[in-house]
Amino acid sequence: MTFNETNLLAELSHDQLRANQTTKRFVVAYSGGMDSHVLLAAMSVLRGRLGGAEVAALHVHHGISPEADAWVEHCVETCRLLDVPLNIKKIKVDRTQASLENSLRNARYQAFSESLNKQDVLLLAHHADDQAETIFLRLLRGAGAQGVSGMPACRVLGNAYLYRPMLGYTRQELAHYAITKQLRWIEDDSNVDVQFDRNFLRQNVLPLITERWPGFGNSLTRHARINQQLQHSMDFFLARELEQLVGNEGKLNLSLLRAYTQEVQLNLVRAWIASLALPVPSYQQLEQIVKGLIVAREDAQPQVNWRGATVRRFQNNLYASAPLPAFDKQKVYELTPDQPLDIPGVGALELVNEEVVKADNGEGWPVLKLALAPLSVRFRQGGERCQPAGRVGSHPLKKLFQEYQVPPWLRDRMPLIYCGEQL
Template sequence: MTEQAERLRAKIRACLPKTLPARLGVAISGGGDSVALLLLLNEITANEQVTLFAATVDHGLRPEAADEAEHVRTFAQRMGIPHDTLVWTGWDGGGNLQDQARQARYRLLTDWAHGHGITAVALGHTADDQAETFLMRLGRAAGVTGLSGMPTKRLKGGVVLLRPMLGLTRQDLRAYLTERGVEWIEDPSNHDIRFDRIKAREALSGLQDLGITASSLARVAENLTQAREALEVFAQESARKMAKTVAGNVCLDRAAFQILPQEIKRRLLVGSIAWIAGQGYPPRQSAIERALRSVDEGTATSIGGCLLVPHGNKMWICRELNAVQGKIARAGQLWDERWIVTGPLVADAQVRPLGEEGLPQVPDWRNLGQPRQVLLASPAVWVGETLIAAPNAGFSNGWRAELAPDWPQFHSSFLSH
C-alpha cells in the first residue's frame, strides 16, 4: 500500500457517508476516473459490510461503446463485482446531445438502482469536472447557485448520488492507476472541441500561469456552495414569514416581499414556481425579472407554467390552466405529476382541470376568498361534461385532493438535498 493510494482512499472515505449503505452502486464508464473510483471503493469497503454493484451506460453513439462496456464488465467481475450494461436508445438526433445523454444517464442509473435495491450510487466526477463546469457556467453569467457546482451528495429519483472525488484531480487518479498497472479507456469525445466541456478543458490548461487550476476552481465552487447554502436558509426563513400555501398554491405578502434583498426575492419566486410546477430547468432570467416586477407592481403575468395573480395586498402564485389543459387521470392516479384525487366509486369518473366550464358549477367558490384564476387549474372530478367534485374549490362532494406523498413540503423545498 503506497502513500499515494492511502491518501486517495482517505480523501474518498471522508467524502462518503459515515455509514455506507449495504448495497452501493458505482457508475463506471471505463475512463480513468471511474475505473479508479471502482478500484478505490473496492479497497475502501473491503472491511465494511458493503456489497458493490457496477453499471455502465452505453449511449449507443459509438460503435465501439458496446465492446468497451464488455471490457468494463470483465474488469468488474475479476474483482467479484456484479456488472450491468444500461443501453440508451432515446436520442432522435435533435436537441443538445450532451444534455440529453446526461439526463438519460441519470435516469438509467436510478432505474437500475431501484431494480437492485441500491439506495446510493457513486459517480466518478473529479475536481477537473467541477472546474470545467464552473468555467462553462461562468460563460453563461450564472449566479451563486450555478457557480457552486456539483454537490458531493444529491437525491435524484429516490436514489442518493455520491461524488466522493470532487477534491481529487484526474492527474491524481491516473497516477494511481499507472502505479497499479491498470489501463483505462480514452473516450475520443474527450478531445472533440465541438463540445463546450472540452473547450473549457482547453481553456483551463492555459490559465495555470495565473494560479487558476482545477483544484483552485474546485475550491472556489466549494466556497460558493457554502454561500448558496446560507442563501437557501435565508430564503426558507423568508418563505416561512411571508408566504403561505393554500391547496397547492402560494400566497405572498407583497409588502414583506418588496423589502427583501433581490437575490432572496428571486429565490423565493423561483422556488415557489418549482414547488407548484415541478422541478426542472428554471425560467430564463428575463422571465424571472419580469415576474419580480409584476410582484412589485401588483400586476399579473405567467412564468414557467404558473400564473402570478394580484389580489389586494397579496400575490398568488398558482398553476396555469394552459399547462394542465388536456391532462386526464383516473381517481387515485397521479394527476399533473403531484395530485392524487380519491373519493366514492363512480363509474367513468375522470380527474381533469376545473377550468372555465367547471367553475360556474361550483356555487360557493367566491367564499374561499381566492382569485378565480387560482381555482381554474385545480383538479376536479368529471363524468363526461358533468362536474362531480372540485375539492380545492370548496366543492368536495365526498372527494379529496392531496399532494402526492413524495411531493416536497413547501418550506423544505428551498434547501438542497
C-alpha cells in the same frame, strides 16, 4: 494530494451522507474510462472496510458511439475480474435537442435515478479538473452564485444520494494511481471532439491558462468550495424566511414578499421554486418573476414559463407548478362505485362504497339519490349552476369558483360530478 484507498475511505465519511442515511450499497457510475475505473478499482479494495455496505457498478449504454457495444464488453470483463456486480442500463438519447451534450447528460442522470434504491449512494468520478471546467463554462454562460459554485460534492438523487468523492484530486493524480495499479481503460474518441464546449475548453483553453497560472485549477476548486459553503448558509436562512411566506398549497404570499429588497426577493423566489422540486429558473427568468409578476396590477393574471415549470399570480399569491398536461374538456366519463377513474391530464377519482361526505351542518347528497341516475364526470363548458351544501338556491359555477378562490387555470380542469343531468 495523493489519491489512494485510505484517502478515498476518508472522503466517504461526508457529513451529509452520515447525517441522512445508513448506506447499504455504493454504486460506481462506471463508463470504462480512466476516471471511473480508478474509482471502481479503489472501491473494490475497500469492500471490507465500508461498514457492511456493498459495492456495485452501473454502466449507462447510450449507443451513440460505434464502439459502445465494445465498451460494454470491457466493463463486463473488468467487473468480472474485480468481482463487482454490474448493472447495464440502456438509454435512448434525444438527438433532436439543440445540445447533444445536455440531452445525453439528462438521459444519463435519469438512468442513474431509475437504477438506485433507497440507502444507495451513487459515486461519480468527477475530479478537480472537471470541476474547473464546469465552473469556467458556467461563468461563460453568465451563471449566478449557485451556478459558479460548481458541482456539489453530495446531493439527493431520486430515492438515493449522489456523491463525488474525487473532487479534491486532479486528473494527473488519478492517472498516477491508474498507471501504478496497471489499470486498463477505454478512451472515448468524443472526449477530444472540440465541437463540444467542454472538450474545447479542455483541449484549447485551459492548458494555456494553466501554463500561465499553474495554480488555476486549485484556485477554482477552492472558489467552488467557499461558494458552496456560502450557498448552504444562505439556503438555511432563506428556508427559515420561507416558513413565514409560504401558505397552504405551496403558494407564496406577495404582501409579505414585498417587505424585502429586490435582491432578497430574487433569492427567496429561487429558494421557493427549488423547495417545490421544480427546475430552478435562470437569473433573467427570476427577474421576470420579481419585476413582472410582483408589481402587476391586482386583477392581472401574468405568468412566467421556462422548461419544466410555470409561475403564475392569483389573489396576491404566486403559484409554481410543472406545465399542465393537455386534457379533453369535452369528454364525459362514467363514474362507477369502487372503480377508480383515471382522467388523462387531470388525475384519478374513485367513489368508495357509495358513501357521501357531509358538510359540517350535516347536509349532503343522499345516498339513495345516487342510484336514481348514472353518475358521470364532466368539465366546465360555461353556464353551469349548482347548489352548495347549506346554501339556498343554485348559484353560477363561475361565481362559486371566484368565491372559493379557485385559481383560474384550474377551473376548466375541476372535475364536475353529475347525477344524470344534475351537477
